[in-house]
Amino acid sequence: MYSKKALQHFKKPKNFGIIKNADGIGRAGNPVCGDVMEVYIKVNKGKIKDCKFKTFGCVAAIAASDVLCELCKGKTIKQAKKITAKQISDYLGKLPTIKLHCSVLGRETLKKAIEDYEKKKD
């Protein structure tokens, strides 16, 4: 049901953990529904230097979180805002339809982290 790529990111996530003194933190999801995601970003000169996650959830949720971090690292805030759920899913070799919401959750959490960053900056 899961692609090799998704299982790889699930089994050996590279980006889990927290960033102390993160510039932006986002949290989305609900334990009752089965997934909660947290994304931490470190921003330098308008670019995302580092991104880490903490996720409660299934294979897809953990894999999507890890990939989300990969995708946004090195991007400008403007570019990161454009990351779509489809990009996350495609990167994972297409998530099963029923699991697509995990990639949506990833995008939502990143959006919240960026909002948090922009609010703090102002």
Add this chain to the structure above:
Amino acid sequence: MKVYLDNGATTKMDDAVLKAMQPYFTEKYGNASSLHSKGQEAKMALEESREIIAKKLNARPDEIIFTSGGTESDNLAIKGIAYSKGKGHIITSKIEHPAVLKTCEELQKQNFEITYLNVDSEGFISLQDLENSIKENTILISIIHANNEIGTIQDIQKIGEICKKHNIPFHTDAVQSFCKEDINVKKTNIDLISISSHKIHGPKGIGALYVKKGNKLKKLIDGGKHEYNLRAGTENVSGAVGFAKAVKISNNKDTKHMENLRDYFIKEILKIEKVKLNGPKDKRLCNNINLAFAYIEGEAIGAYLDAKGICSSTGSACSSKELKTSHVLQAINLSPEYLNGSLRLTISKFTTKQEIDYVFQELPKIVHKLRKISPLGD
């Protein structure tokens, strides 16, 4: 190491079962309804199998109806009674197998009235609730014997007494408990019992429904007058032979073996922090272990276990096709932090202590890793 701990889903066929079945594919392949010798040879095997299964329940052979499995047996029992009465009220519980729950929901659409009994935190129905729910038009009470997810064994003796007192047919889904718990229809008042072969090291595709004499069912599959005119279709002779063989070789020693491994496992695993046993400690199916791990998700635990060669199952929302947490775990009111962290391990007579020890070696590491990834908890 490969460890199969999903015997609640299905079991490995016993070699003796396979051997017993083999002649019925290529040598004794007759149609049990044919009058010639090849047919009669098959008929004899079918009837001997029926006798063995009947004996296990202390029933009469003509009270055993072969079906395609547990789900069909549940459908035949519940719809069979409902359609023969035409209307009325059915009492069941909130922790039934989908084969019972969905059947009742379907009947509800057809204007039958259904009461779904609540259960307590260990999964037991209240006998008082049951008795209070009985109405003048109650036509059937269907309560699962041993729950497939959390292993709770209901008191079918007492439920049977209540049903008898009110003169209402009693159906129980005994798919998980058959050959693990004693069921004696002479001692316990039960009208209908669903049983299945592949849960006890027999072949898939065959099960049976015990129908006590005197109960009138409407048949669901029309055709010939097979199975005492309750289930049309050419008899699955090889399946019946395999089912009967599986019943015949089941024994108390195997049950005890499973019980010992279960208790050993539960005692050890509860040493991990923030782990709960779902279902009761006593009155629990001999092969069922169901745990809830706080702050981590069941499908993820299962996927890591699978990567280590261990097969398990979960009732978490993410793992289901409807993205809903198992109705059983909801019914026992598991708190939110535990609700999606369930893991079911079901052992069999083939499970060894060495395999269980291997799980002990791997599972705590997995729990630790997932908790490190999780944002919940401390």
